[in-house]
Amino acid sequence: MNFPQPLLQACHLHKNFGGQQSIIDLSFHINEKECLGIIGPNGAGKTTLFNLITGMVPASSGIILWQGHPIEKKSGAQLARLGIARTFQNIRLFKQLSVLENIQIAYDSQLTYSVLGSLFSFSQKNLQEKKSIAAAMDLLAMFEMTDVAHEPASSLPYGFQRRLEIARALALNPRLLLLDEPVAGMNSTEAAKIMELLRWIQKEFSSTLLIIEHHLPFIMELCNRLLVLNFGSLIADGAPSQIKTNPAVISAYLGNDNDSEE
Protein backbone atom coordinates (compact mmCIF):
# COMPACT_ATOMS: atom_id res chain seq x y z
CA MET A 1 0.00 0.00 0.00
CA ASN A 2 2.10 2.88 -1.23
CA PHE A 3 0.12 5.95 -2.31
CA PRO A 4 2.24 8.76 -3.68
CA GLN A 5 -0.33 11.46 -3.05
CA PRO A 6 -3.66 11.40 -1.22
CA LEU A 7 -6.77 12.16 -3.30
CA LEU A 8 -7.89 14.67 -0.70
CA GLN A 9 -6.05 16.14 2.22
CA ALA A 10 -7.37 18.47 4.90
CA CYS A 11 -4.87 20.43 7.00
CA HIS A 12 -5.78 22.17 10.24
CA LEU A 13 -9.37 22.91 9.29
CA HIS A 14 -11.38 25.16 11.58
CA LYS A 15 -14.99 26.18 11.26
CA ASN A 16 -16.76 28.57 13.60
CA PHE A 17 -20.43 29.44 13.40
CA GLY A 18 -20.59 32.65 15.37
CA GLY A 19 -18.95 31.73 18.65
CA GLN A 20 -19.49 28.01 18.20
CA GLN A 21 -16.60 25.88 17.02
CA SER A 22 -17.98 23.09 14.86
CA ILE A 23 -14.66 21.89 13.44
CA ILE A 24 -11.48 22.27 15.46
CA ASP A 25 -8.02 21.77 13.97
CA LEU A 26 -9.03 18.83 11.83
CA SER A 27 -6.41 17.16 9.64
CA PHE A 28 -6.88 13.95 7.70
CA HIS A 29 -6.40 12.51 4.25
CA ILE A 30 -8.18 10.08 2.01
CA ASN A 31 -6.42 7.92 -0.55
CA GLU A 32 -7.65 6.88 -3.95
CA LYS A 33 -10.02 3.85 -3.90
CA GLU A 34 -10.33 4.01 -0.13
CA CYS A 35 -13.62 3.61 1.69
CA LEU A 36 -13.38 5.93 4.65
CA GLY A 37 -16.05 6.12 7.34
CA ILE A 38 -16.80 9.05 9.63
CA ILE A 39 -18.57 8.44 12.90
CA GLY A 40 -19.26 10.56 15.93
CA PRO A 41 -22.10 11.66 18.20
CA ASN A 42 -24.84 14.08 17.07
CA GLY A 43 -23.48 17.55 16.50
CA ALA A 44 -19.89 16.33 16.27
CA GLY A 45 -19.38 18.26 13.02
CA LYS A 46 -19.59 15.44 10.49
CA THR A 47 -22.01 17.15 8.13
CA THR A 48 -20.11 20.41 8.57
CA LEU A 49 -16.98 18.63 7.38
CA PHE A 50 -18.85 17.51 4.24
CA ASN A 51 -20.01 21.08 3.70
CA LEU A 52 -16.43 22.30 3.90
CA ILE A 53 -15.12 19.67 1.48
CA THR A 54 -17.88 20.35 -1.06
CA GLY A 55 -17.58 24.13 -0.88
CA MET A 56 -21.05 24.61 0.58
CA VAL A 57 -19.68 26.59 3.53
CA PRO A 58 -16.28 28.29 3.66
CA ALA A 59 -13.73 27.14 6.21
CA SER A 60 -12.75 29.65 8.90
CA SER A 61 -9.14 28.61 8.39
CA GLY A 62 -7.13 25.69 7.12
CA ILE A 63 -6.35 24.15 3.76
CA ILE A 64 -8.04 21.47 1.68
CA LEU A 65 -5.92 19.90 -1.03
CA TRP A 66 -7.39 17.99 -3.95
CA GLN A 67 -4.64 15.94 -5.55
CA GLY A 68 -2.21 18.42 -4.08
CA HIS A 69 -4.00 21.60 -5.21
CA PRO A 70 -5.78 23.91 -2.79
CA ILE A 71 -9.54 24.05 -3.38
CA GLU A 72 -10.99 26.09 -0.52
CA LYS A 73 -11.68 29.03 -2.86
CA LYS A 74 -13.67 27.01 -5.36
CA SER A 75 -17.46 27.07 -5.54
CA GLY A 76 -19.58 24.00 -4.92
CA ALA A 77 -20.37 23.72 -8.61
CA GLN A 78 -16.68 23.87 -9.57
CA LEU A 79 -15.85 21.15 -7.05
CA ALA A 80 -18.66 19.01 -8.39
CA ARG A 81 -17.18 19.36 -11.86
CA LEU A 82 -13.76 18.45 -10.47
CA GLY A 83 -15.23 15.16 -9.32
CA ILE A 84 -16.46 15.64 -5.76
CA ALA A 85 -20.06 14.45 -5.48
CA ARG A 86 -22.24 14.17 -2.43
CA THR A 87 -25.59 13.18 -1.02
CA PHE A 88 -27.35 15.00 1.80
CA GLN A 89 -28.40 13.93 5.26
CA ASN A 90 -31.95 15.13 4.53
CA ILE A 91 -32.47 13.95 0.98
CA ARG A 92 -32.35 16.87 -1.44
CA LEU A 93 -33.82 15.77 -4.74
CA PHE A 94 -35.34 18.03 -7.36
CA LYS A 95 -38.76 16.91 -6.24
CA GLN A 96 -41.00 18.08 -9.05
CA LEU A 97 -38.59 17.02 -11.77
CA SER A 98 -38.76 13.51 -13.11
CA VAL A 99 -36.36 10.82 -11.95
CA LEU A 100 -34.73 11.00 -15.39
CA GLU A 101 -34.30 14.78 -15.21
CA ASN A 102 -32.76 14.50 -11.75
CA ILE A 103 -30.02 12.37 -13.28
CA GLN A 104 -29.70 14.53 -16.39
CA ILE A 105 -28.93 17.61 -14.28
CA ALA A 106 -25.68 15.91 -13.29
CA TYR A 107 -24.72 15.48 -16.96
CA ASP A 108 -25.70 19.01 -17.95
CA SER A 109 -22.40 20.64 -17.04
CA GLN A 110 -20.76 18.42 -19.66
CA LEU A 111 -23.13 19.41 -22.46
CA THR A 112 -21.44 22.02 -24.60
CA TYR A 113 -24.21 23.51 -26.73
CA SER A 114 -24.72 27.27 -26.43
CA VAL A 115 -27.72 29.35 -25.46
CA LEU A 116 -28.42 30.10 -29.11
CA GLY A 117 -28.15 26.41 -29.79
CA SER A 118 -30.77 25.78 -27.15
CA LEU A 119 -33.12 28.58 -28.29
CA PHE A 120 -33.08 27.51 -31.92
CA SER A 121 -32.62 23.82 -31.25
CA PHE A 122 -29.58 23.30 -33.42
CA SER A 123 -28.81 19.71 -34.28
CA GLN A 124 -25.86 19.67 -31.87
CA LYS A 125 -28.30 20.26 -29.01
CA ASN A 126 -30.59 17.43 -30.02
CA LEU A 127 -27.67 15.10 -30.38
CA GLN A 128 -26.26 15.93 -26.95
CA GLU A 129 -29.68 15.78 -25.32
CA LYS A 130 -30.27 12.34 -26.79
CA LYS A 131 -26.91 11.14 -25.52
CA SER A 132 -27.58 12.53 -22.07
CA ILE A 133 -30.94 10.75 -21.93
CA ALA A 134 -29.37 7.50 -23.07
CA ALA A 135 -26.65 7.72 -20.42
CA ALA A 136 -29.18 8.58 -17.73
CA MET A 137 -31.40 5.67 -18.74
CA ASP A 138 -28.40 3.33 -18.59
CA LEU A 139 -27.61 4.48 -15.09
CA LEU A 140 -31.25 4.15 -14.03
CA ALA A 141 -31.28 0.64 -15.43
CA MET A 142 -28.33 -0.24 -13.20
CA PHE A 143 -30.30 1.09 -10.24
CA GLU A 144 -33.41 -0.81 -11.36
CA MET A 145 -35.36 2.38 -11.71
CA THR A 146 -36.16 2.32 -15.41
CA ASP A 147 -39.89 2.02 -14.94
CA VAL A 148 -40.10 5.09 -12.71
CA ALA A 149 -37.91 7.24 -14.97
CA HIS A 150 -40.73 9.58 -15.91
CA GLU A 151 -42.30 9.83 -12.47
CA PRO A 152 -41.64 12.91 -10.36
CA ALA A 153 -38.89 12.25 -7.82
CA SER A 154 -41.22 13.16 -4.97
CA SER A 155 -43.50 10.23 -5.80
CA LEU A 156 -40.81 7.64 -4.98
CA PRO A 157 -40.84 5.78 -1.66
CA TYR A 158 -38.18 6.85 0.83
CA GLY A 159 -35.71 4.06 0.09
CA PHE A 160 -35.84 4.80 -3.63
CA GLN A 161 -35.33 8.49 -3.04
CA ARG A 162 -32.09 7.61 -1.25
CA ARG A 163 -31.09 5.38 -4.14
CA LEU A 164 -31.92 8.10 -6.64
CA GLU A 165 -29.81 10.59 -4.73
CA ILE A 166 -26.88 8.19 -4.82
CA ALA A 167 -27.45 7.56 -8.53
CA ARG A 168 -27.57 11.30 -9.19
CA ALA A 169 -24.26 11.79 -7.39
CA LEU A 170 -22.74 8.92 -9.37
CA ALA A 171 -23.90 10.52 -12.60
CA LEU A 172 -21.27 13.19 -11.98
CA ASN A 173 -18.76 10.41 -12.50
CA PRO A 174 -17.05 11.43 -9.27
CA ARG A 175 -13.53 10.66 -8.13
CA LEU A 176 -14.74 11.10 -4.55
CA LEU A 177 -18.25 10.28 -3.40
CA LEU A 178 -19.45 11.66 -0.07
CA LEU A 179 -22.48 9.97 1.48
CA ASP A 180 -24.15 11.58 4.49
CA GLU A 181 -25.96 8.86 6.44
CA PRO A 182 -27.08 6.75 3.46
CA VAL A 183 -29.04 4.28 5.59
CA ALA A 184 -30.58 6.71 8.09
CA GLY A 185 -34.20 5.84 8.72
CA MET A 186 -33.98 2.48 6.99
CA ASN A 187 -34.69 -0.95 8.42
CA SER A 188 -31.98 -3.59 8.30
CA THR A 189 -33.17 -5.21 5.04
CA GLU A 190 -33.17 -1.87 3.28
CA ALA A 191 -29.80 -1.05 4.83
CA ALA A 192 -28.43 -4.36 3.59
CA LYS A 193 -29.56 -3.45 0.08
CA ILE A 194 -27.78 -0.12 0.24
CA MET A 195 -24.67 -1.89 1.55
CA GLU A 196 -24.78 -4.20 -1.45
CA LEU A 197 -25.27 -1.20 -3.72
CA LEU A 198 -22.27 0.63 -2.25
CA ARG A 199 -20.05 -2.44 -2.57
CA TRP A 200 -21.10 -2.70 -6.18
CA ILE A 201 -20.40 1.00 -6.76
CA GLN A 202 -16.93 0.59 -5.29
CA LYS A 203 -16.22 -2.24 -7.70
CA GLU A 204 -18.00 -0.98 -10.79
CA PHE A 205 -17.01 2.70 -10.65
CA SER A 206 -13.78 2.21 -8.67
CA SER A 207 -14.85 5.23 -6.63
CA THR A 208 -13.36 6.58 -3.46
CA LEU A 209 -16.01 6.73 -0.76
CA LEU A 210 -16.35 8.90 2.32
CA ILE A 211 -19.35 7.87 4.39
CA ILE A 212 -20.97 9.35 7.48
CA GLU A 213 -23.08 6.79 9.29
CA HIS A 214 -24.43 6.26 12.78
CA HIS A 215 -25.21 2.63 12.11
CA LEU A 216 -21.96 1.17 13.47
CA PRO A 217 -22.21 -2.45 12.28
CA PHE A 218 -22.91 -1.13 8.80
CA ILE A 219 -19.95 1.22 8.62
CA MET A 220 -17.54 -1.15 10.38
CA GLU A 221 -18.29 -3.78 7.78
CA LEU A 222 -18.13 -1.48 4.77
CA CYS A 223 -15.15 0.77 5.47
CA ASN A 224 -11.48 -0.06 5.68
CA ARG A 225 -10.71 2.99 7.82
CA LEU A 226 -12.72 5.13 10.21
CA LEU A 227 -12.44 8.71 11.48
CA VAL A 228 -14.07 9.50 14.80
CA LEU A 229 -15.18 13.08 15.47
CA ASN A 230 -16.27 14.43 18.81
CA PHE A 231 -17.10 18.10 19.50
CA GLY A 232 -15.44 19.06 16.22
CA SER A 233 -12.15 17.32 16.92
CA LEU A 234 -10.71 14.18 15.44
CA ILE A 235 -10.30 11.73 18.31
CA ALA A 236 -9.36 8.60 16.36
CA ASP A 237 -8.28 7.52 12.89
CA GLY A 238 -7.73 3.86 12.13
CA ALA A 239 -9.03 0.48 11.04
CA PRO A 240 -12.47 -0.51 12.39
CA SER A 241 -10.95 -3.16 14.65
CA GLN A 242 -8.70 -0.56 16.29
CA ILE A 243 -11.54 1.95 16.61
CA LYS A 244 -13.75 -0.56 18.40
CA THR A 245 -11.30 -0.92 21.25
CA ASN A 246 -10.10 2.71 21.36
CA PRO A 247 -10.81 4.03 24.90
CA ALA A 248 -11.33 7.64 23.74
CA VAL A 249 -13.98 6.50 21.25
CA ILE A 250 -15.74 4.34 23.79
CA SER A 251 -15.91 7.15 26.32
CA ALA A 252 -17.10 9.65 23.70
CA TYR A 253 -19.95 7.37 22.72
CA LEU A 254 -20.82 6.28 26.24
CA GLY A 255 -20.39 9.79 27.61
CA ASN A 256 -22.92 11.07 25.09
CA ASP A 257 -25.35 8.29 25.76
CA ASN A 258 -25.38 7.69 22.05
CA ASP A 259 -27.06 4.63 20.67
CA SER A 260 -25.20 2.94 17.86
CA GLU A 261 -28.47 1.71 16.35
CA GLU A 262 -29.83 5.19 15.80
Next chain:
Amino acid sequence: MILNDYLIFILITLIINAILCLSLNLVNGYMGEFSVGHAAFMALGAYSSAIITVKIAPTLPPLFLFPMAVLIGGATAALAGIPLAFLSFKTRGDYLAIITLAFLMIVKSGLENISYVGASRGFLGIPHLTNLPWTLFWGVVCFLCLRNFIYSKWGRCIMAIREDEIAAEAMGVATRSAKMMTFMISSFVAGVAGALFAHQLQFINPSSFDILKSTDILVMVYLGGVASLSGSLAGATIFTLLNQLLQPLGIWRMVVMPFLLVLLMLFRPRGIMGFREWSWVKIHRDRSDH
Protein backbone atom coordinates in the same frame (compact mmCIF):
# COMPACT_ATOMS: atom_id res chain seq x y z
CA MET B 1 -65.90 45.71 -40.91
CA ILE B 2 -65.93 47.52 -37.56
CA LEU B 3 -66.38 44.18 -35.81
CA ASN B 4 -63.57 42.71 -37.78
CA ASP B 5 -61.17 45.46 -36.74
CA TYR B 6 -62.29 45.02 -33.18
CA LEU B 7 -61.67 41.29 -33.29
CA ILE B 8 -58.25 41.80 -34.79
CA PHE B 9 -57.43 44.28 -32.05
CA ILE B 10 -58.46 41.75 -29.40
CA LEU B 11 -56.46 39.02 -31.07
CA ILE B 12 -53.34 41.17 -31.20
CA THR B 13 -53.81 42.11 -27.54
CA LEU B 14 -54.22 38.46 -26.69
CA ILE B 15 -51.00 37.48 -28.42
CA ILE B 16 -49.07 40.34 -26.80
CA ASN B 17 -50.42 39.21 -23.43
CA ALA B 18 -49.37 35.65 -24.17
CA ILE B 19 -45.84 36.81 -24.98
CA LEU B 20 -45.71 38.74 -21.68
CA CYS B 21 -47.02 35.72 -19.86
CA LEU B 22 -44.39 33.42 -21.36
CA SER B 23 -41.73 35.91 -20.40
CA LEU B 24 -42.79 36.23 -16.78
CA ASN B 25 -43.43 32.52 -16.40
CA LEU B 26 -39.81 31.81 -17.27
CA VAL B 27 -38.62 33.76 -14.23
CA ASN B 28 -41.49 33.21 -11.80
CA GLY B 29 -42.65 29.75 -12.80
CA TYR B 30 -39.62 27.93 -14.12
CA MET B 31 -36.87 29.60 -12.11
CA GLY B 32 -39.00 30.13 -9.00
CA GLU B 33 -38.13 33.77 -8.46
CA PHE B 34 -40.81 36.41 -8.06
CA SER B 35 -40.49 39.36 -10.42
CA VAL B 36 -43.01 42.17 -10.18
CA GLY B 37 -40.96 44.35 -12.50
CA HIS B 38 -41.80 42.93 -15.89
CA ALA B 39 -43.76 46.01 -16.91
CA ALA B 40 -40.41 47.83 -16.84
CA PHE B 41 -38.89 45.50 -19.43
CA MET B 42 -42.01 45.96 -21.52
CA ALA B 43 -41.64 49.74 -21.18
CA LEU B 44 -38.00 49.64 -22.26
CA GLY B 45 -38.94 47.58 -25.31
CA ALA B 46 -41.79 49.91 -26.15
CA TYR B 47 -39.82 53.12 -25.80
CA SER B 48 -36.62 51.99 -27.48
CA SER B 49 -38.47 50.54 -30.48
CA ALA B 50 -40.53 53.70 -30.77
CA ILE B 51 -37.37 55.79 -30.72
CA ILE B 52 -36.19 53.78 -33.72
CA THR B 53 -39.40 54.11 -35.72
CA VAL B 54 -40.18 57.72 -34.80
CA LYS B 55 -36.87 59.48 -34.26
CA ILE B 56 -34.00 57.57 -35.75
CA ALA B 57 -35.12 55.85 -38.91
CA PRO B 58 -38.71 56.83 -39.71
CA THR B 59 -38.08 56.78 -43.45
CA LEU B 60 -36.92 53.18 -43.74
CA PRO B 61 -39.34 50.77 -45.41
CA PRO B 62 -41.62 49.31 -42.68
CA LEU B 63 -40.93 45.76 -43.74
CA PHE B 64 -37.35 46.27 -42.67
CA LEU B 65 -37.85 48.93 -40.03
CA PHE B 66 -40.38 47.14 -37.86
CA PRO B 67 -38.56 43.86 -37.22
CA MET B 68 -35.40 45.85 -36.55
CA ALA B 69 -37.24 48.06 -34.06
CA VAL B 70 -38.72 45.03 -32.31
CA LEU B 71 -35.32 43.37 -32.04
CA ILE B 72 -33.77 46.54 -30.66
CA GLY B 73 -36.65 46.81 -28.19
CA GLY B 74 -35.94 43.27 -27.03
CA ALA B 75 -32.20 43.86 -26.86
CA THR B 76 -32.61 47.02 -24.78
CA ALA B 77 -34.82 45.19 -22.33
CA ALA B 78 -32.36 42.27 -22.23
CA LEU B 79 -29.54 44.65 -21.30
CA ALA B 80 -31.67 46.01 -18.49
CA GLY B 81 -32.14 42.43 -17.29
CA ILE B 82 -28.40 42.12 -16.61
CA PRO B 83 -28.27 44.17 -13.37
CA LEU B 84 -31.28 42.30 -12.04
CA ALA B 85 -29.55 39.00 -12.78
CA PHE B 86 -26.50 40.16 -10.84
CA LEU B 87 -28.68 41.07 -7.90
CA SER B 88 -30.33 37.66 -8.07
CA PHE B 89 -26.92 36.07 -7.37
CA LYS B 90 -27.04 37.63 -3.93
CA THR B 91 -30.69 37.60 -2.96
CA ARG B 92 -33.70 35.43 -3.51
CA GLY B 93 -37.43 35.33 -2.93
CA ASP B 94 -39.06 38.28 -1.18
CA TYR B 95 -35.95 40.42 -1.31
CA LEU B 96 -35.50 40.00 -5.03
CA ALA B 97 -39.20 40.77 -5.50
CA ILE B 98 -38.70 44.09 -3.73
CA ILE B 99 -35.69 44.80 -5.93
CA THR B 100 -37.72 44.18 -9.10
CA LEU B 101 -40.36 46.55 -7.74
CA ALA B 102 -37.71 49.21 -7.15
CA PHE B 103 -36.42 48.60 -10.66
CA LEU B 104 -39.90 49.20 -12.07
CA MET B 105 -40.19 52.45 -10.16
CA ILE B 106 -36.80 53.62 -11.37
CA VAL B 107 -37.62 52.90 -15.01
CA LYS B 108 -41.01 54.55 -14.79
CA SER B 109 -39.81 57.72 -13.08
CA GLY B 110 -36.84 57.80 -15.43
CA LEU B 111 -39.16 57.81 -18.45
CA GLU B 112 -41.34 60.47 -16.82
CA ASN B 113 -38.35 62.79 -16.80
CA ILE B 114 -36.88 62.27 -20.26
CA SER B 115 -38.35 64.95 -22.48
CA TYR B 116 -36.84 63.33 -25.61
CA VAL B 117 -39.58 60.68 -25.32
CA GLY B 118 -42.29 63.06 -24.17
CA ALA B 119 -41.72 62.72 -20.44
CA SER B 120 -44.96 62.18 -18.53
CA ARG B 121 -47.09 63.52 -21.39
CA GLY B 122 -46.24 60.38 -23.30
CA PHE B 123 -44.68 59.42 -26.59
CA LEU B 124 -46.92 60.43 -29.52
CA GLY B 125 -47.04 59.71 -33.19
CA ILE B 126 -45.79 56.13 -33.21
CA PRO B 127 -46.55 54.56 -36.60
CA HIS B 128 -49.16 51.82 -36.68
CA LEU B 129 -46.87 48.97 -37.67
CA THR B 130 -48.23 46.17 -35.49
CA ASN B 131 -50.61 44.03 -37.50
CA LEU B 132 -51.91 40.53 -37.03
CA PRO B 133 -49.33 38.72 -39.20
CA TRP B 134 -46.39 40.40 -37.48
CA THR B 135 -47.85 39.79 -34.04
CA LEU B 136 -48.47 36.16 -34.87
CA PHE B 137 -44.96 35.85 -36.22
CA TRP B 138 -43.37 37.21 -33.04
CA GLY B 139 -45.73 35.22 -30.86
CA VAL B 140 -44.80 31.98 -32.57
CA VAL B 141 -41.07 32.78 -32.54
CA CYS B 142 -41.14 33.62 -28.82
CA PHE B 143 -43.17 30.52 -28.01
CA LEU B 144 -40.93 28.16 -29.99
CA CYS B 145 -37.68 29.64 -28.68
CA LEU B 146 -38.84 29.57 -25.07
CA ARG B 147 -40.06 26.03 -25.51
CA ASN B 148 -36.66 25.02 -26.88
CA PHE B 149 -34.96 26.79 -24.00
CA ILE B 150 -37.10 25.08 -21.39
CA TYR B 151 -36.57 21.66 -22.93
CA SER B 152 -32.79 22.08 -22.81
CA LYS B 153 -30.06 21.89 -20.21
CA TRP B 154 -30.76 25.54 -19.35
CA GLY B 155 -34.40 24.82 -18.65
CA ARG B 156 -33.49 21.87 -16.47
CA CYS B 157 -30.91 23.93 -14.64
CA ILE B 158 -33.28 26.75 -13.74
CA MET B 159 -35.90 24.25 -12.59
CA ALA B 160 -33.22 22.58 -10.46
CA ILE B 161 -32.40 26.00 -8.98
CA ARG B 162 -36.09 26.46 -8.20
CA GLU B 163 -36.37 23.06 -6.57
CA ASP B 164 -33.18 23.22 -4.51
CA GLU B 165 -30.39 25.65 -5.25
CA ILE B 166 -27.93 23.96 -2.90
CA ALA B 167 -28.44 20.57 -4.49
CA ALA B 168 -28.15 22.20 -7.93
CA GLU B 169 -24.81 23.67 -6.91
CA ALA B 170 -23.69 20.26 -5.64
CA MET B 171 -24.59 18.78 -9.04
CA GLY B 172 -22.28 21.21 -10.83
CA VAL B 173 -25.01 23.50 -12.15
CA ALA B 174 -23.51 26.88 -13.10
CA THR B 175 -26.28 28.70 -11.28
CA ARG B 176 -25.04 32.18 -12.13
CA SER B 177 -24.87 31.83 -15.87
CA ALA B 178 -28.23 30.06 -15.86
CA LYS B 179 -29.80 32.97 -13.96
CA MET B 180 -28.11 35.51 -16.23
CA MET B 181 -29.37 33.81 -19.41
CA THR B 182 -32.85 33.43 -18.01
CA PHE B 183 -33.19 37.05 -16.93
CA MET B 184 -31.87 38.26 -20.27
CA ILE B 185 -34.11 36.02 -22.35
CA SER B 186 -37.15 36.76 -20.24
CA SER B 187 -36.62 40.51 -20.45
CA PHE B 188 -35.88 40.31 -24.19
CA VAL B 189 -39.23 38.64 -24.73
CA ALA B 190 -41.01 41.23 -22.56
CA GLY B 191 -39.29 43.91 -24.62
CA VAL B 192 -40.62 42.36 -27.83
CA ALA B 193 -44.12 42.49 -26.35
CA GLY B 194 -43.55 46.13 -25.43
CA ALA B 195 -42.50 46.99 -28.99
CA LEU B 196 -45.60 45.33 -30.42
CA PHE B 197 -47.74 47.11 -27.85
CA ALA B 198 -46.31 50.55 -28.69
CA HIS B 199 -46.90 50.12 -32.42
CA GLN B 200 -50.40 48.82 -31.83
CA LEU B 201 -51.61 51.73 -29.67
CA GLN B 202 -49.42 54.37 -31.39
CA PHE B 203 -49.19 56.18 -28.09
CA ILE B 204 -47.42 55.21 -24.91
CA ASN B 205 -46.82 56.98 -21.67
CA PRO B 206 -44.95 55.95 -18.53
CA SER B 207 -48.11 55.17 -16.61
CA SER B 208 -49.01 52.45 -19.16
CA PHE B 209 -46.19 50.53 -17.51
CA ASP B 210 -46.88 50.84 -13.82
CA ILE B 211 -47.33 48.23 -11.14
CA LEU B 212 -50.85 47.52 -12.40
CA LYS B 213 -49.42 46.33 -15.70
CA SER B 214 -47.08 44.02 -13.81
CA THR B 215 -50.02 42.82 -11.75
CA ASP B 216 -51.97 42.00 -14.90
CA ILE B 217 -49.11 39.82 -16.11
CA LEU B 218 -48.82 38.15 -12.71
CA VAL B 219 -52.55 37.43 -12.72
CA MET B 220 -52.34 35.85 -16.16
CA VAL B 221 -49.40 33.66 -15.14
CA TYR B 222 -50.94 32.43 -11.90
CA LEU B 223 -54.33 32.00 -13.54
CA GLY B 224 -52.92 29.93 -16.38
CA GLY B 225 -50.46 28.05 -14.21
CA VAL B 226 -46.83 28.41 -13.24
CA ALA B 227 -44.02 26.56 -14.95
CA SER B 228 -46.23 25.80 -17.94
CA LEU B 229 -46.16 27.08 -21.50
CA SER B 230 -49.71 25.81 -21.97
CA GLY B 231 -50.64 27.71 -18.84
CA SER B 232 -49.20 30.93 -20.24
CA LEU B 233 -51.30 30.57 -23.37
CA ALA B 234 -54.42 29.63 -21.39
CA GLY B 235 -53.92 32.40 -18.84
CA ALA B 236 -53.44 35.10 -21.47
CA THR B 237 -56.44 33.91 -23.47
CA ILE B 238 -58.83 33.73 -20.53
CA PHE B 239 -57.64 37.01 -19.08
CA THR B 240 -57.92 38.90 -22.37
CA LEU B 241 -61.35 37.53 -23.22
CA LEU B 242 -62.70 37.98 -19.70
CA ASN B 243 -61.42 41.51 -19.70
CA GLN B 244 -63.45 42.19 -22.85
CA LEU B 245 -66.55 40.29 -21.76
CA LEU B 246 -66.64 42.09 -18.43
CA GLN B 247 -66.27 45.46 -20.16
CA PRO B 248 -70.01 46.26 -19.74
CA LEU B 249 -69.60 45.92 -15.97
CA GLY B 250 -67.50 49.05 -16.00
CA ILE B 251 -65.80 49.67 -12.70
CA TRP B 252 -67.24 46.42 -11.28
CA ARG B 253 -64.76 44.60 -13.45
CA MET B 254 -62.14 45.66 -10.93
CA VAL B 255 -64.05 43.70 -8.31
CA VAL B 256 -64.96 40.63 -10.33
CA MET B 257 -61.44 39.96 -11.64
CA PRO B 258 -59.67 39.88 -8.27
CA PHE B 259 -62.55 37.88 -6.84
CA LEU B 260 -62.13 35.26 -9.54
CA LEU B 261 -58.43 35.17 -8.73
CA VAL B 262 -59.10 34.56 -5.05
CA LEU B 263 -61.44 31.70 -5.93
CA LEU B 264 -58.84 30.24 -8.22
CA MET B 265 -56.11 30.39 -5.57
CA LEU B 266 -58.43 28.68 -3.10
CA PHE B 267 -59.57 25.86 -5.34
CA ARG B 268 -56.76 25.54 -7.83
CA PRO B 269 -53.66 27.13 -6.33
CA ARG B 270 -51.43 25.93 -9.14
CA GLY B 271 -53.55 27.63 -11.77
CA ILE B 272 -55.25 25.90 -14.64
CA MET B 273 -52.21 24.14 -16.10
CA GLY B 274 -49.58 24.56 -13.37
CA PHE B 275 -46.59 22.21 -13.83
CA ARG B 276 -48.42 20.44 -16.67
CA GLU B 277 -48.47 20.76 -20.43
CA TRP B 278 -50.84 19.91 -23.21
CA SER B 279 -49.23 17.07 -25.06
CA TRP B 280 -48.68 19.05 -28.28
CA VAL B 281 -46.57 21.51 -26.32
CA LYS B 282 -44.17 18.92 -24.94
CA ILE B 283 -40.97 17.95 -26.71
CA HIS B 284 -40.43 14.22 -26.58
CA ARG B 285 -36.90 13.04 -27.17
CA ASP B 286 -37.27 9.57 -25.79
CA ARG B 287 -40.42 8.13 -27.29
CA SER B 288 -38.83 4.73 -27.42
CA ASP B 289 -38.92 4.59 -23.62
CA HIS B 290 -42.65 5.01 -23.38
